[in-house]
Amino acid sequence: MLNLIKINHAFHRMAETIVRLRWINILLFFLITGFCVSGMKHIQFDTSWDNWFLENDPMKIADDEFKAIFGNNEYVAVLVEVDDVFAPEVLTLIRQLGAELKARVPFSDDLLSITDGEFTEGTQGGLTISDLVPDPVPQSREVLETIRAKALSRELFVNRIVSDDSRQTWILLRMKTYPDKWRNADNIGPDIAAGTVASKIIAQAKYASLNPRGAGLPVLAFDKTAFFKKETARNMGLSLIATIIVLALAIRTLTGVVLPMLIAASSIVITFGIQGYLGVKIDPSMILVPIYLGLAVAIGYAIHLFGFFNRHMAETGKRKPAVFFAVSECGWPLLFTALTTIGALLSFHFVPVRPIRWSGSTASALVGITFLLTLVLIPSVLSFGKDRKPKKGKAHAHTTALLNGLSSKVLARPTAMAIAFMSIFILCSAGLHRFEVSFDIIKSFGLKIPYVEKIFHVANSKVGSLYSYDLTVTFPEAGDAKAPANLDTFAELIREAEGYELTKRVTSLIPIIKDMNRSLHSGDDAFHTIPENRQMVAQLLLLYENAGGAEAEKWVDYDYQRLRMQIEMGDYNSAKAKRELESLKAHAQSLFPDATIGMAGSIAKFTFMQTIVSRGQLISFAIALGVVTLLMMLVFGSIKIGLIAMIPNIAPAMAIGGLMGWGDIPLDMMTITIMPMLLGLAVDDTIHFINHCRLEFQRTGNYATSIRRTFNTIGVAICMTSVIITANFSVYTTSVAKVYVHLGLLTGIGILTALAADLFVTPVLLLKVKPFGKETATDSQFESHAA
Numbered sequence: 001m002l003n004l005i006k007i008n009h010a011f012h013r014m015a016e017t018i019v020r021l022r023w024i025n026i027l028l029f030f031l032i033t034g035f036c037v038s039g040m041k042h043i044q045f046d047t048s049w050d051n052w053f054l055e056n057d058p059m060k061i062a063d064d065e066f067k068a069i070f071g072n073n074e075y076v077a078v079l080v081e082v083d084d085v086f087a088p089e090v091l092t093l094i095r096q097l098g099a100e101l102k103a104r105v106p107f108s109d110d111l112l113s114i115t116d117g118e119f120t121e122g123t124q125g126g127l128t129i130s131d132l133v134p135d136p137v138p139q140s141r142e143v144l145e146t147i148r149a150k151a152l153s154r155e156l157f158v159n160r161i162v163s164d165d166s167r168q169t170w171i172l173l174r175m176k177t178y179p180d181k182w183r184n185a186d187n188i189g190p191d192i193a194a195g196t197v198a199s200k201i202i203a204q205a206k207y208a209s210l211n212p213r214g215a216g217l218p219v220l221a222f223d224k225t226a227f228f229k230k231e232t233a234r235n236m237g238l239s240l241i242a243t244i245i246v247l248a249l250a251i252r253t254l255t256g257v258v259l260p261m262l263i264a265a266s267s268i269v270i271t272f273g274i275q276g277y278l279g280v281k282i283d284p285s286m287i288l289v290p291i292y293l294g295l296a297v298a299i300g301y302a303i304h305l306f307g308f309f310n311r312h313m314a315e316t317g318k319r320k321p322a323v324f325f326a327v328s329e330c331g332w333p334l335l336f337t338a339l340t341t342i343g344a345l346l347s348f349h350f351v352p353v354r355p356i357r358w359s360g361s362t363a364s365a366l367v368g369i370t371f372l373l374t375l376v377l378i379p380s381v382l383s384f385g386k387d388r389k390p391k392k393g394k395a396h397a398h399t400t401a402l403l404n405g406l407s408s409k410v411l412a413r414p415t416a417m418a419i420a421f422m423s424i425f426i427l428c429s430a431g432l433h434r435f436e437v438s439f440d441i442i443k444s445f446g447l448k449i450p451y452v453e454k455i456f457h458v459a460n461s462k463v464g465s466l467y468s469y470d471l472t473v474t475f476p477e478a479g480d481a482k483a484p485a486n487l488d489t490f491a492e493l494i495r496e497a498e499g500y501e502l503t504k505r506v507t508s509l510i511p512i513i514k515d516m517n518r519s520l521h522s523g524d525d526a527f528h529t530i531p532e533n534r535q536m537v538a539q540l541l542l543l544y545e546n547a548g549g550a551e552a553e554k555w556v557d558y559d560y561q562r563l564r565m566q567i568e569m570g571d572y573n574s575a576k577a578k579r580e581l582e583s584l585k586a587h588a589q590s591l592f593p594d595a596t597i598g599m600a601g602s603i604a605k606f607t608f609m610q611t612i613v614s615r616g617q618l619i620s621f622a623i624a625l626g627v628v629t630l631l632m633m634l635v636f637g638s639i640k641i642g643l644i645a646m647i648p649n650i651a652p653a654m655a656i657g658g659l660m661g662w663g664d665i666p667l668d669m670m671t672i673t674i675m676p677m678l679l680g681l682a683v684d685d686t687i688h689f690i691n692h693c694r695l696e697f698q699r700t701g702n703y704a705t706s707i708r709r710t711f712n713t714i715g716v717a718i719c720m721t722s723v724i725i726t727a728n729f730s731v732y733t734t735s736v737a738k739v740y741v742h743l744g745l746l747t748g749i750g751i752l753t754a755l756a757a758d759l760f761v762t763p764v765l766l767l768k769v770k771p772f773g774k775e776t777a778t779d780s781q782f783e784s785h786a787a
Contacts, residue, residue, distance in 0.1 A: 585597050
């Protein structure tokens with residue numbers, strides 16, 4: 001069993017050394033921080049979904065194979081909404097907009113629109129393929145009405161390129177395969193670079209009459225990055241202001257406000273600066289958890305240290321002895337909390353996803369650096385200054401008196417506390433059965449975000465869509481894709497996909513073949529079918545190729561061994577999408593038992609990634625909880641203490657899980673990160689409480705007295721830490737983005753739940769279980785001695 005009194009003496013000696021070398025400590029701090037500031041200039045952001053997968057991940061391998069054959073399946077799209085698409089001035093602007101997009105957008109490939117798309121017609125010699133709208137755009141109303149009639153007669157055009165009421169049209173710019181590791185002069189990846197240029201083109205005043213709305217993943221990546229860059233800066237600014245205000249009210253000294261913020265900022269600079277030098281790529285969507293955790297930990301560590309320093313300074317007026325006392329009392333619990341938090345965060349490495357592993361490593365590094373800076377920099381700075389006269393009044397005397405009264409009430413009514421806790425536990429457990437593991441853009445982000453409202457407007461149009469994914473069928477032999485039986489079965493698979501709830505439409509080779517067959521037979525609808533023999537299919541495809549057709553190349557490979565379909569979605573919920581993708585793939589395998597079925601596209605990857613991350617984080621949380629419990633058992637040498645420590649650490653997860661269930665908040669890649677973050681924060685106060693309670697028990701030999709002294713000694717610090725962190729996150733509830741509202745609400749409730757568990761549940765468990773051994777004194781006996 002650890003002798004905490006001896007450990008505190010060791011930290012006392014360490015504090016003396018730190019103060020003796022204070023000038024060196026401060027100089028090294030500024031040198032290291034300055035060096036790392038320069039490293040932050042080299043930070044690289046990567047928003048590609050490829051960055052989420054490990055190199056040997058089956059999904060990444062399948063997607064790479066797809067791109068090698070069919071190229072990039074991403075596109076930039078524009079929804080045009082006018083009174084009449086076939087007005088000459090509208091068609092002229094559409095052609096101009098399409099041409100400008102193709103000329104200026106990086107990695108642009110081919111363009112598909114009402115003015116730039118293949119229109120197939122039969123002739124005596126076979127087939128002719130030309131643009132539906134001649135160049136220049138005809139001005140004759142009669143000619144334009146003929147063009148309208150042609151467009152609305154073809155399945156390939158109606159509610160795909162132009163709406164059936166001629167009020168909407170869709171401009172589609174396909175993208176070339178992005179080069180590996182490509183960055184532009186602004187250190188931006190290819191998708192955002194393409195989305196940036198496209199958005200600027202679409203927003204030009206000359207196209208305003210088209211009422212254009214950009215879509216496609218490159219535009220979405222640009223819009224999302226721009227919005228969250230601005231919103232994150234706003235929220236972090238408000239968060240810092242709230243933190244400074246509450247810190248000032250809590251510690252009431254300029255040093256007490258500046259030092260914690262300086263340590264938090266410098267820890268972030270050092271960690272990210274080193275990563276900049278090492279060339280580590282960072283996904284901006286995962287950067288929040290390490291930063292928020294680092295800020296919260298820095299504040300928590302500083303408050304505990306300042307609490308003991310201010311207390312001893314008020315009692316004795318001696319500055320350096322107050323520094324030594326603070327480090328001796330806080331050093332060991334701070335070290336232990338840092339180790340347990342790091343151990344919990346390293347459990348992220350059990351999730352086979354790069355950014356999640358990065359998040360765990362980065363947060364662990366932040367905690368470690370924050371601990372070192374807290375233990376070295378704060379004592380070094382606090383040691384400067386003159387001694388003061390002791391103060392008779394005690395800082396936070398009113399709060400301390402309230403906590404003393406609270407400790408007496410908790411100890412007097414342990415059964416009532418246990419019943420209340422179990423009642424809340426049961427209520428939260430019921431809520432856990434109600435929440436779903438999914439990403440739903442409406443529930444997770446909300447329509448108050450401009451770009452979310454835009455993409456849903458596009459998705460609800462007749463020609464636009466929200467997202468898309470691809471399915472491929474690879475046959476055993478080259479040429480099998482020409483077999484009518486395979487084409488008919490593929491058409492059956494398309495009908496299956498079209499029946500899914502999330503599907504908007506499906507694009508493939510099938511309608512192209514049917515359209516060619518009908519065109520070859522003078523537009524007779526009876527021939528809008530797949531030919532009955534292989535030779536006829538081969539002849540159609542040869543005539544199509546000789547006529548200059550190129551669209552079919554997007555849907556069948558050169559050897560006619562692979563068929564591709566693209567499923568566009570009008571809505572998205574990752575849980576539903578996963579069921580539909582798995583169902584479609586299973587159905588395809590049953591229809592083509594000898595073929596290889598593949599899924600590709602960013603949304604397919606995201607859908608399966610959502611499941612991997614959510615499950616992985618839950619497993620990671622369980623492992624982290626086990627690590628914390630095991631460390632408690634090993635360090636305190638008691639299984640009982642380890643099990644007792646689990647209760648306040650499980651309580652926040654149960655509380656937010658129940659709230660998410662009752663509040664219909666989905667468990668997605670954003671909200672799932674709150675649980676491990678809360679564990680990292682909650683364990684700190686639990687360790688401080690149990691450690692100080694055990695220290696007091698070694699001094700007094702009585703549980704009730706030890707618990708009262710613990711409330712009196714660190715109760716204020718624990719409450720302050722929780723209030724400051726809650727205030728820090730509460731500002732996020734003012735955001736228009738639901739993801740930030742959820743972050744602020746759930747984190748605040750989780751922190752307050754952890755505090756309640758530490759103050760109301762942990763004391764009862766310690767009193768009833770008696771994990772530190774037998775009592776050697778009675779409560780009344782000690783009180784009489786104290787008197």
